[in-house]
Amino acid sequence: MSDLGTIALMIALAACLYGTVVPHLGVRTNNWNLIRSAQNASIISFFLIAIASGVLIHALVISDFSIFYVWRNSSVDMPMFFKVTAFWGGLEGSLLFWILVQSFFAMVVAFRYQYSNREIIPYVIATLNGILCFLLVLLLGWSNPLDLQATIPAEGRGLNPLLQHIAMVVHPPSLYLGFIGFSVPFAFAIAGMIRGKLDNEWVLTTRRWTLVSWYFLSMGLILGGQWAYEELGWGGFWAWDPVENAAFMPWLTGTAFLHSVMIQEKRNMLKIWNVVLIIITYGLTIIGTFLTRSGVVNSVHSFTQSEIGPAFLVFLAVVLVVGFALLFRRIQMLESEHKMEAVLCRENAFLVQNVIFVGMAFTVLLGTTFPLLAEAIRGTKLSIQAPFFNTIMAPMGYVLFFLMGTGTVLAWRKSSKESLRRNFQNPMITATVGTIILAVFIPFHLEAFTIFWIAIFVTVTILIEVGKAAHVKGKQLQAGPLVGMIHVFQRNQRRYGGLVIHLGVVLMFLGFAGTFFSEERDLTLEREEMVPLNAYYLKFTGVEQFQVRNATHRAAVIEVYDQDKQLLEVMKPAKSFYPTQPQPLTEIALRREFLKDLYLIFSSESGADSELVTIKTYVNPLVGWAWMALPVFTLGIGICLTYRPRSLTSRQKVLRQQYIAAEG
Amino acid sequence: MWKSWKFWTVWATLGGLIGLFAFGFTTDPKKVPSPLIGHEAPNFQLVNLWNGESVELSALRGKPVVLNFWASWCVECQQEAHILEAFHKRYGETVSPQVHVIGVAIQDKSEQAQAFARQFNKTYFLGLDNTNGDIALEYGIYGVPETFFIDPQGKIRFKQIGGVSAELMQEQVDEMLGQG
Known part of the structure; x- marks a missing residue:
């Protein structure tokens, strides 16, 4: 067979x-x-x-x-x-x-x-x-x-038991769909350069491929994070491991591409940049795969080490060399017809945002390959850990996040001072007031509050934008704002679909902000004893053993009570034993609430009849919101995809008839 | 175009990147040199897995020691098991042993370690680290198998992360015995 x-x-x-x-x-x-x-x-x-x-x-x-x-x-x-x-x-x-x-x-x-x-x-x-x-x-x-x-x-x-998890079943194929999807715009760019036909058509034609690829890549990243959070049992979801970075880099440049093609379409600018971005994005998908499979960088993922590395490197070299060689050959054809007209215009916001995206991708690439570089130059072994990435990436991320709001309110070409004041004033005031109110309830943390401020700012700009348009349209149609809103979404699917996706990004950032308030504690619990933790009481009642699919679980049974000592839930953090695996694995227990997660890990037990257990506990505020971004992305992409460029559709029909007639 | 800085920057970057990756094949990122190399091997007492006899590392001065950390649940340890045993047969079972071979099982249970030793006919000194893993901590072990080569003066000469090969053991021991 x-x-x-x-x-x-x-x-x-x-x-x-x-x-x-x-x-x-x-x-x-x-x-x-x-x-x-x-x-x-x-x-x-x-x-x-x-x-x-x-x-x-x-x-x-x-x-x-x-x-x-x-x-x-x-x-x-x-x-x-x-x-x-x-x-x-x-x-x-x-x-x-x-x-x-x-x-x-x-x-x-x-x-x-x-x-x-x-x-x-x-x-x-x-x-x-x-x-x-x-x-x-x-x-x-x-x-x-x-x-x-x-x-x-x-x-x-x-199969590695860690991978026997629904998110891990969906995560790799969705990443691959994203990776592979970017090959289509890449192929169109290459074909356009070979043929010397570099108008906006390739951008329009591959728009949906780009969107869908971006969506799957995002889904892969989110599910990967969720899996790490629920399955690996260290309370976090992103560790800047080379394998994670591998998927994150093309996402960054792909997101940049997604935005900059809009400028090419609307203003006929950034043509060279777009070709560069798609070559880099596709190249990074290959680099990502190369890094995870060649074993040239150290990673906690054991999904590495194979003989395929050198062959993959040749593939990568061919993709990049062919891409850039063609680009240099056709570079004159790609010169822009327009120039920026003002400093404060949407084009510029997009451009700055693009530069930051690429800067971030570069930072991640540098951090991921730096151990190699250090060894090549100085012969020393070192490793780059999360603090490097967090220090550099976080500020860039916040600037991007802020630009997401400003891009919405800046006009194409040029924004007048008056319109700037009008558009920025309310969101900024709301954000500031909102943040001050939050400060009353939540202990102050600079980074988290920066995120809160921007999150409110962005959300308000989006709501005002949609609200205004819906109001105007509703008036025109002599109907309510809701009808107006439906019409607005139908007429300009890409813009409003995009704004919905931005709301998803807001959720993600709030999820990140939550990590600053995460509380970690090791608790030793005696049987039947009530122990306070955050806004809960925990009571350990005994150790239980049961079968889950092909694994035997040994769990500490923990009853969770609220402040009034009302039972909320019985949680069972466990260790699981798989017949084919030598070591037990951690099965965390998770209680999700709207504002926070209670996250328990069964560390150890002692006593002849397991009278004592040690439980590692995390209270993680807002983390669940990051996962909520996925359904919001799905909605936004769905709205975007209902759009088809009209010029393209009618032209397609005409061409089709012509060709069929010509060929008899 | 040939004079444009962009042109050369792009090619230099691409060339550098691909060159760097190619260089990556020549090194193993997992081989981080142990800070213990060149330093005295931390002393410990180890109880024999079978008969409760114990041995102290410092008592073995004067002869090279091959110190192997292993566990019964570790797949790579199975692969290197016969290499270590063959080495012990050659250097350790002679009338006056030239090299001492010691295996420390970590994160393991006595019965399982014994079963493993029986399965692979191990005859060299095997012991079990305590439940805290004190010996493993002293030696900075972060996985099994790891093998330390300790010279007659009690200094750590070399550390192998992952399974050993017969050639590697030969090379290290020849060097320590002054034949290399």
Whole structure:
């Protein structure tokens, strides 16, 4: 069976090679049939890759341990759900998953834009196929999940129990979807540069790809944080580990790209910058993957170390070198037609914001690779920890956060003094008053209060913006503001969808601010004794042992009471023992409330009958709000996606008819 | 274009970055040199896993000591088990042992450690660290296996993080025995 999969992948590689080379010939000889054959090749390669994926999933389902990957990442006792998702749970399988999605995207793009982007689509197809060729070579050469092993063990090693968590099932594929999605705008930029067609069309065409990729990348990051928080048991959710940074860097530049393409669209500026950003963003997705798989930097994640590193580095070099070489070749074509008209205009707010985003990405890259740099230059080993990142990133983050509010109220081209005063006054006053009121209730902390101030400022600017527009529209339609608001959202989906996403960002920042008020305590609890903690009383009643799926849990039973000693909840922080794992794992217990989380970790027990337990406790205010950003992002992206550029749609129809008529 | 500073900055940056990553392959980020190297090995007393006899590190002066930290639940320890045993057969079981090999099990239970030792036919001195992990703390252990090479003067010469290979052990011991 596994041979079938490997052979399918080899034929797919041949099909992708065909798809890389033939479009060039098609354009050169002006033979559209050749290009069409390349389109068909992308269907063939997708189905072949799907077959190989099917073979692997089947092997996982039936626990066929003759395949090394299945043995390594699965075991008989694992629930079926995790057996199937082990497809992307390990190094090699996730590469196959990547290739599967990449080939699906390549197929969709090849057909979807065949009429609308006729001049460049052959090169888009070629670029995406080229990427696929590389990935397939990497997989077949160094990391084939279908490789067999000589002896067939009776039981597998099992998926790392830490990864047997719903967020970890969704997190890797959503990151990959984000990573892979950025290959589409990248391919369009490359194709445009090859062909010398660099108007705004590639930006418009790939707008939705960019948005969706950004969304999945954000989702991956949020879920990754949530998983770390709930599963790793150290009370936090972000540690600036190289693997986290790897996904964060393309997110930063991708967000910058998402904003700066708007300026190109609206004002025909920043064309070079946008091409640079998409090359960097795609490059960073590859750097990210490279860092996590090559083992060149130290990381707490054990998801590392494979022979694939050097090959990946070649891929990275090719992406960057080709991208920038083409850019320099076409740089004159990309010169802007417009210049900034004033200092205080939305374009400039976007530009500053862009510079900060890229600065942040650079900082993260520097911090992540600095141990390497230090070793190369001075021969010393060192490691860069969270304080470095926090010190530099936090202020930049706050400036960005503030700009998010100002960008909303500044006008394109030029803002008059009067409108500036009008637009800034109310939000600033509200923010200041709001922060002062908060200071009455909450102990003062400079950074946290900076965040609170900006959060109120941004929220108010957004609300005023939406409210004003809704009011005006409602009046026009002679209906209420609610009807007006619906119309406003329908008419300018991208702007208001974007503002909804900004509200999600506000939630995230509030979640970060909460970490400044986090309280950590180690409590030793005697049986039946009431111990006060924050606004609660905890009572330990005994140790319990029970089965959860394939693991045995040993839990401390803790009753949680409120101030009036009313029972709120029985919490069971536990250690879990998996049959295939030598060490117990921490299973935290979490009580979520609107304003705070109570987070318990079972550290140790003592006494013949476990009369004493030690529990590590955290009270984490606002952390849950950061996760709330995800549904808000989903709503915002949903609104944005309902927009389709009108000029593009009607042009598409006309072109399509023309081409079909011409081809008979 | 060739004279533009942007052009050269971009290529220099890209070249530097890729060069840096390529350099990354030549080093192992996990190999952080131990501050203990060149210093005297912290002394400890270790009780034998089988018969309750105990040994004190300082009493072994005059001969090199290979000090291996391991645990029965550790996969890499299984892989290096036969290498250590073969080494002990060659250097430690001679009439007058040339090298002492000592294994300290950490974060482990006595029965499980014994089962592991039986499974891999271990004959060298094995003991269990106490529940606080005092010996492991003294030596700054942050994972198993880790192996220290202590010279006849009682100074730590080398620390291996992760499994040992026969070549590595040979090389280190030859050096300490003055044959290297």
